[in-house]
Amino acid sequence: MDTQLDAIYRHEKDKASRVWLTQPVGGGRVVDLTFAEAIGQARRIAAFLAAKGYPKGSRISIFSKNTAHWFLADLAIWMAGHVTVPIYPTLAASSIRQILEHSEVRLIFTGKLDGFAAMEPGIPENIERVRMPLAPPLAKGEAWEEIVRATEPMRGDPRRDPDEMATIVYTSGSTGTPKGAVHSFRSMCAGRVWIDHARMTVDDRALSYLPLAHVAERGVLETPNFFVGFHVFFAESLETFVTDLRRARPTFFGSVPRLWLKFQSGVFEKMPEKRLSLLLKVPVVRRLVARKILRGLGLDAVRAAFCGSAPVPEALLGWYASLGIEIAEIYGMTENWAVSHAGRLGEFSPGWIGGKLAGVEDRITHEGELLVKSPGNMVGYYLEPALTAEVLDAEGFVHTGDRGELDARGRLRITGRVKELFKTSKGKYVAPSPIENDLLAHPLIEQACVSGSGMPQPFALVVLSPSARASLAGDKAHADAVRAEVKALRAEINAALDPHEQLDRIVVVSDEWTIENGLLTPTMKLKRSAIEAKYAPQVEGWYAEREHILFA
Numbered sequence: 001m002d003t004q005l006d007a008i009y010r011h012e013k014d015k016a017s018r019v020w021l022t023q024p025v026g027g028g029r030v031v032d033l034t035f036a037e038a039i040g041q042a043r044r045i046a047a048f049l050a051a052k053g054y055p056k057g058s059r060i061s062i063f064s065k066n067t068a069h070w071f072l073a074d075l076a077i078w079m080a081g082h083v084t085v086p087i088y089p090t091l092a093a094s095s096i097r098q099i100l101e102h103s104e105v106r107l108i109f110t111g112k113l114d115g116f117a118a119m120e121p122g123i124p125e126n127i128e129r130v131r132m133p134l135a136p137p138l139a140k141g142e143a144w145e146e147i148v149r150a151t152e153p154m155r156g157d158p159r160r161d162p163d164e165m166a167t168i169v170y171t172s173g174s175t176g177t178p179k180g181a182v183h184s185f186r187s188m189c190a191g192r193v194w195i196d197h198a199r200m201t202v203d204d205r206a207l208s209y210l211p212l213a214h215v216a217e218r219g220v221l222e223t224p225n226f227f228v229g230f231h232v233f234f235a236e237s238l239e240t241f242v243t244d245l246r247r248a249r250p251t252f253f254g255s256v257p258r259l260w261l262k263f264q265s266g267v268f269e270k271m272p273e274k275r276l277s278l279l280l281k282v283p284v285v286r287r288l289v290a291r292k293i294l295r296g297l298g299l300d301a302v303r304a305a306f307c308g309s310a311p312v313p314e315a316l317l318g319w320y321a322s323l324g325i326e327i328a329e330i331y332g333m334t335e336n337w338a339v340s341h342a343g344r345l346g347e348f349s350p351g352w353i354g355g356k357l358a359g360v361e362d363r364i365t366h367e368g369e370l371l372v373k374s375p376g377n378m379v380g381y382y383l384e385p386a387l388t389a390e391v392l393d394a395e396g397f398v399h400t401g402d403r404g405e406l407d408a409r410g411r412l413r414i415t416g417r418v419k420e421l422f423k424t425s426k427g428k429y430v431a432p433s434p435i436e437n438d439l440l441a442h443p444l445i446e447q448a449c450v451s452g453s454g455m456p457q458p459f460a461l462v463v464l465s466p467s468a469r470a471s472l473a474g475d476k477a478h479a480d481a482v483r484a485e486v487k488a489l490r491a492e493i494n495a496a497l498d499p500h501e502q503l504d505r506i507v508v509v510s511d512e513w514t515i516e517n518g519l520l521t522p523t524m525k526l527k528r529s530a531i532e533a534k535y536a537p538q539v540e541g542w543y544a545e546r547e548h549i550l551f552a
Contacts, residue, residue: 039075099170166185220306242296
């Protein structure tokens with residue numbers, strides 16, 4: 001079978017002058033790289049690596065935010081016969097060191113990063129370094145640009161066997177120590193399924209911004225791109241993100257629920273929700289209003305939209321559908337290269353993720369756990385046979401740890417984590433995820449975590465939207481209005497829950513949960529144990545309060 005490298009060599013010959021990658025370089029300027037220019041750089045970096053004389057299959061790390069050179073480093077590592085070990089660009093020094101030492105990395109490419117001074121001590125001194133374009137000034141090592149200038153390109157078309165190790169992707173570590181999922185070229189190439197699923201063509205455009213250190217971006221965007229060769233744009237920063245989107249005008253776009261919610265909140269800040277809702281109900285103006293909103297977001301050319309990482313509130317999906325964007329949900333894992341389940345374009349089904357992707361088998365156990373057998377399944381966890389055996393069974397099914405349901409049409413719904421259930425002091429089990437999803441459906445709420453292990457009834461911690469947080473400062477009248485709205489939301493949610501699941505109280509916390517403060521994983525999932533530990537000292541005091549809506 002062909003691997004990504006074989007496809008890239010074809011693009012190099014057939015599409016040499018076609019623009020492939022567009023990289024912002026600051027000040028609103030961008031650099032366009034054609035296939036010939038980009039792959040020419042990759043060949044020179046590959047020759048540089050080959051000259052090091054490392055044993056075949058040595059681990060080489062990429063530590064950077066998404067850039068065009070991330071793609072090229074990945075290709076160069078493979079051309080030179082080695083294995084890519086990506087590092088999340090927001091990890092603490094201790095986690096960086098743990099991954100680099102565990103995977104026995106010999107060289108690290110350091111690229112575009114924020115807060116590098118705090119992370120740099122995590123790179124052991126015995127590891128060789130290369131500074132990629134846009135790397136921080138503190139970064140050590142030979143400069144990518146100098147290597148490209150001084151090195152002759154690797155000749156020929158080096159191939160890799162499909163069953164060779166291609167990459168080790170370390171889990172984000174929401175609980176415990178990160179584990180390194182080993183993927184071969186064969187399991188990575190299972191990502192080709194997205195080409196047909198999303199109807200990708202060479203004329204498509206995409207914006208790469210979700211971390212390339214995670215399988216979602218590499219499996220759903222990078223891998224298909226290597227085979228199809230569509231135009232990929234990269235984001236410059238959070239501050240320029242909407243500008244970056246407008247530049248790219250992607251034809252397919254994937255994100256996580258939190259960003260889709262932020263887009264919606266930004267729209268509501270410019271136009272009140274009730275007024276917009278009325279306008280969208282008027283057929284004559286609906287299309288004009290929707291087009292204006294989508295153009296402002298840079299999403300007016302999107303024909304395929306996806307969302308993954310966590311359940312999406314049905315109300316949010318419905319709101320985007322009213323604008324003309326039907327978001328298909330995606331479900332997948334590091335362990336199966338995100339090749340699992342997804343909604344199909346043109347089959348909008350809020351509440352259900354969708355069916356199996358091609359070649360996938362699924363089962364629900366008696367305990368309600370979803371098992372998935374996928375052509376994207378990992379080889380195993382690096383140097384961890386016992387941990388591999390816990391997750392990958394003898395039949396080749398990955399035990400996902402997620403609770404799921406399958407309907408008569410084979411569509412999947414995730415109902416929570418098997419180990420996420422907690423027991424109240426009354427001995428009743430509560431699944432937090434569905435309740436959190438109901439809370440997140442309200443435009444006032446951006447983040448939610450339901451807890452209450454050992455308490456008489458569950459409670460919820462919520463973070464308000466940025467505009468709501470800003471308006472609370474020093475404004476008692478607005479605080480009272482927010483309290484009343486949250487109180488009404490609690491009553492509405494409780495009316496649909498079994499008595500043992502009903503929220504005793506909702507606590508509005510003032511601090512946002514972020515990757516930087518350790519309360520979100522790099523893929524923006526809740527670090528539930530960290531959030532619960534942060535607020536644990538206050539819980540008993542909250543239950544002693546007479547009010548059921550509290551501000552903390």
